[in-house]
């Protein structure tokens with residue numbers, strides 16, 4: 387267990403890494419823990435309407451780099467993950483989740499039926515343009531969750547929103563799949579040449595963004 391101070395130190399240590407050391411690779415056990423963070427990230431209603439693609443192929447990385455305004459993190463980081471959201475939600479998705487809960491928790495038939503009715507009642511969440519941004523927000527949340535986990539393991543990250551999602555979809559062959567690209571995320575170790583690592587954090591005073599009542 388980390389102490390509160392160790393956790394704060396990890397948060398201060400984290401920054402959006404602009405230049406990764408291409409020679410510094412993440413050890414398999416560390417990477418496995420970070421994949422587990424993706425796997426265990428929280429999601430609305432627990433529906434996990436996402437997919438995470440770990441791109442190790444160098445050629446694909448080069449193409450994704452071009453589709454990211456040539457931001458070098460995409461090419462140089464030890465690991466690069468494309469975070470995708472579902473394009474839409476079908477009844478079969480709700481049933482898949484209910485069946486999975488049944489498998490894991492051995493829920494009764496009655497509970498499964500009431501869960502299905504509950505999910506159907508929430509279906510306004512995933513409809514239309516608002517539904518699209520609701521699904522994207524799930525993926526953004528996963529990115530934040532994993533970034534904090536990585537900081538605890540002293541692995542550098544950069545969440546990459548400066549990408550062309552449609553181009554990513556084309557490169558990864560997602561166009562006819564149920565998923566579409568939302569974000570990229572680079573993982574690795576900072577280059578000693580990355581001056582951003584030493585910059586002070588630009589944040590408003592805490593009492594401007596957090597209030598208590």
Ligand SMILES: Cc1cc2nc3c(=O)[nH]c(=O)nc-3n(C[C@H](O)[C@H](O)[C@H](O)COP(=O)(O)O)c2cc1C
Pocket residue numbers: 400401402403404457526544545546547548549587588
């Ligand atoms: C959704 C999102 C998208 C981002 N996209 C990029 C990006 O494309 N390239 C980049 O270098 N940093 C990107 N960042 C990092 C932010 O610029 C950075 O977190 C912010 O400036 C605060 O700095 P810090 O994280 O170093 O404290 C992104 C961050 C978020 C949350």
